[in-house]
Amino acid sequence: MKNIRNFCVIAHIDHGKSTLSDRLLEYTKTISEREMQNQALDNMDLERERGITIKSHAIQMYYDRGSDGQKYTFNLIDTPGHVDFSYEVSRSIAACEGALLLVDASQGIQAQTISNLYLAIEHDLEIIPILNKVDMDSAMIDEVSDQIIDLIGCEKEDIILASGKTGRGVPDIMEAIVERIPAPEGDVDAPLQALIFDSVFNPYRGVIAYFRILNGTLNKGDLVRFVNTGKEYEADEVGVLRMSQHPQPKLQAGNVGYIITGIKESKEIKVGDTITTVDRPCENAIQGFEDVKPMVFAGIFPLDNDDFEDLRDSLEKLQLNDASLVFEPETSAALGFGFRCGFLGMLHLEIVQERLFREFNMDVITTVPNVSYNLSTKKGEISTIRTPSELPDHNYIEYVEEPYITAQIITKPDYIGTIMTLCMDKRGTLTKQHYLTPDRVELSFDLPLAEIVFDFYDRLKSISRGYASFDYQPIEYRETDLVKLDIKLNGEPVDALSALVHRSKAEAFGRQICKKLKELLPRQQFVIAIQAAVGAKVIARETISALRKDVTAKCYGGDISRKRKLLEKQKEGKRRMRQFGKVEVPQKAFLDVLKLD
Numbered sequence: 001m002k003n004i005r006n007f008c009v010i011a012h013i014d015h016g017k018s019t020l021s022d023r024l025l026e027y028t029k030t031i032s033e034r035e036m037q038n039q040a041l042d043n044m045d046l047e048r049e050r051g052i053t054i055k056s057h058a059i060q061m062y063y064d065r066g067s068d069g070q071k072y073t074f075n076l077i078d079t080p081g082h083v084d085f086s087y088e089v090s091r092s093i094a095a096c097e098g099a100l101l102l103v104d105a106s107q108g109i110q111a112q113t114i115s116n117l118y119l120a121i122e123h124d125l126e127i128i129p130i131l132n133k134v135d136m137d138s139a140m141i142d143e144v145s146d147q148i149i150d151l152i153g154c155e156k157e158d159i160i161l162a163s164g165k166t167g168r169g170v171p172d173i174m175e176a177i178v179e180r181i182p183a184p185e186g187d188v189d190a191p192l193q194a195l196i197f198d199s200v201f202n203p204y205r206g207v208i209a210y211f212r213i214l215n216g217t218l219n220k221g222d223l224v225r226f227v228n229t230g231k232e233y234e235a236d237e238v239g240v241l242r243m244s245q246h247p248q249p250k251l252q253a254g255n256v257g258y259i260i261t262g263i264k265e266s267k268e269i270k271v272g273d274t275i276t277t278v279d280r281p282c283e284n285a286i287q288g289f290e291d292v293k294p295m296v297f298a299g300i301f302p303l304d305n306d307d308f309e310d311l312r313d314s315l316e317k318l319q320l321n322d323a324s325l326v327f328e329p330e331t332s333a334a335l336g337f338g339f340r341c342g343f344l345g346m347l348h349l350e351i352v353q354e355r356l357f358r359e360f361n362m363d364v365i366t367t368v369p370n371v372s373y374n375l376s377t378k379k380g381e382i383s384t385i386r387t388p389s390e391l392p393d394h395n396y397i398e399y400v401e402e403p404y405i406t407a408q409i410i411t412k413p414d415y416i417g418t419i420m421t422l423c424m425d426k427r428g429t430l431t432k433q434h435y436l437t438p439d440r441v442e443l444s445f446d447l448p449l450a451e452i453v454f455d456f457y458d459r460l461k462s463i464s465r466g467y468a469s470f471d472y473q474p475i476e477y478r479e480t481d482l483v484k485l486d487i488k489l490n491g492e493p494v495d496a497l498s499a500l501v502h503r504s505k506a507e508a509f510g511r512q513i514c515k516k517l518k519e520l521l522p523r524q525q526f527v528i529a530i531q532a533a534v535g536a537k538v539i540a541r542e543t544i545s546a547l548r549k550d551v552t553a554k555c556y557g558g559d560i561s562r563k564r565k566l567l568e569k570q571k572e573g574k575r576r577m578r579q580f581g582k583v584e585v586p587q588k589a590f591l592d593v594l595k596l597d
């Protein structure tokens with residue numbers, strides 16, 4: 001055990017985690033140059049394309065240290081950077097003793113640098129500060145070094161200068177991992193206690209869970225129990241993760257590995273759960289297990305109603321790889337049969353939608369997302385509202401409650417004013433203002449969750465030039481004045497565009513949507529009236545003037561094949577349209593309408 005090191009890499013998004021991890025894999029010859037593709041760990045297409053890490057990944061490498069003739073086993077856990085996935089970061093961190101803290105030398109300390117660092121410090125991880133991308137002309141080595149010293153209170157000599165591009169600093173990082181990160185502790189003879197920090201679904205083998213053993217030994221063939229779910233299974237295969245799975249007869253305390261039990265449903269395995277043996281169970285589960293709760297709900301409908309069953313099938317498969325996705329059937333007057341889905345945040349929603357398209361060839365329409373509300377009616381009935389259609393008429397409502405969160409924002413004092421203005425505009429109240437250092441201030445706000453799911457994070461980033469770290473936890477439900485905002489096209493309500501909003505925000509929101517729709521809807525052969533209404537009262541309106549559209553008019557002469565091509569093209573365009581009364585709405589409009597500036 002003394003030669004094992006378990007660590008993760010934490011950084012703000014795009015500071016170069018995946019690229020540097022690739023260099024470590026190369027240096028330890030875990031991956032040959034031939035196998036080397038950029039960002040080997042980001043193996044989903046979507047991850048590669050967007051250049052972001054969505055799922056955590058674990059990988060084992062061996063380091064042959066020349067100086068003391070010892071061999072070391074390194075378990076590297078790659079973590080995602082975006083706040084929507086911070087649940088995965090915290091689980092990964094719990095499986096490690098140390099963390100490489102990467103800071104981009106051209107960007108300096110940023111939002112997620114700080115919140116991930118705090119998570120790591122909370123778990124008592126040894127931090128190795130690394131100034132990355134020092135090859136860049138715009139690298140500000142002295143300035144950013146000072147920021148790091150200021151933030152974690154280390155010495156200048158502790159900071160390793162590195163570049164994932166040129167490989168500079170990689171040998172120093174290897175040595176620092178051995179020297180500075182403590183070897184894991186734990187008792188190999190104690191009852192088994194292993195923490196699940198991630199899981200993936202394999203169509204042939206079922207669910208594969210990744211774990212870190214804190215105490216005890218896990219043998220192939222052991223009968224194991226998942227403490228929180230209470231399920232029992234046989235360990236068909238256990239092993240370590242290199243570029244692929246390497247089965248082992250047993251794994252001991254301190255190590256990181258995978259287990260395959262033949263489980264076919266992702267629900268059966270929960271990240272954060274403890275694995276123990278049925279024979280000799282451990283007394284306590286590992287602390288900190290919590291169910292992931294969806295924060296944002298939206299309807300997802302197939303473009304073509306005949307694809308409903310296919311959509312169900314695709315969502316079920318996707319759920320196996322993404323346990324945080326939940327869904328149930330829903331019907332819409334405008335869109336037919338579909339599903340009400342729950343997501344961790346807006347980025348999660350976007351990713352699910354894109355994965356449906358890429359991996360399952362499912363073209364879908366998403367409705368305006370909302371949070372869930374508690375409703376109490378005049379008759380004393382209590383229920384949960386997850387869709388605009390569930391909100392009854394005002395006369396029936398005793399009260400409605402909405403979820404609140406407490407947000408911590410860490411920023412420079414220069415930005416306090418603009419951040420306060422933003423949070424007030426989002427119906428927030430300041431609860432704490434605390435200077436961490438003369439140059440860094442922590443602000444706490446109570447905010448309605450509904451106000452932060454849309455564009456809060458982006459706006460915060462832009463008004464603070466990226467220099468604000470943001471984190472939040474749900475606190476409680478509080479009474480609110482909720483209304484249903486309807487959008488009508490030539491008098492026909494489009495239920496997929498209805499939204500639940502606070503009364504004080506209804507008019508502004510309605511105006512924005514109408515204006516945006518005016519930009520997004522193609523002109524048609526008749527006038528289109530776009531209206532936003534609360535109950536019978538119209539609160540915003542836009543008009544699109546008529547157009548006589550004849551795509552073939554431009555084709556003079558009798559070039560019939562060209563004419564046909566054009567008509568076919570137009571038909572293809574229609575396929576991506578939805579009809580409301582006489583008005584056609586392109587699928588893209590449903591998505592883009594939410595991107596309010």
Ligand code: GTP
Binds near residue numbers: 014082133135
């Ligand atoms: P997330 O997974 O989204 O959090 O990103 P990441 O931190 O893994 O960053 P990634 O490795 O994907 O790198 C982001 C961008 O920076 C890519 O365009 C890389 O090519 C570039 N990059 C990474 N490391 C270096 C470096 O050392 N020098 C230079 N010049 N560019 C780098």
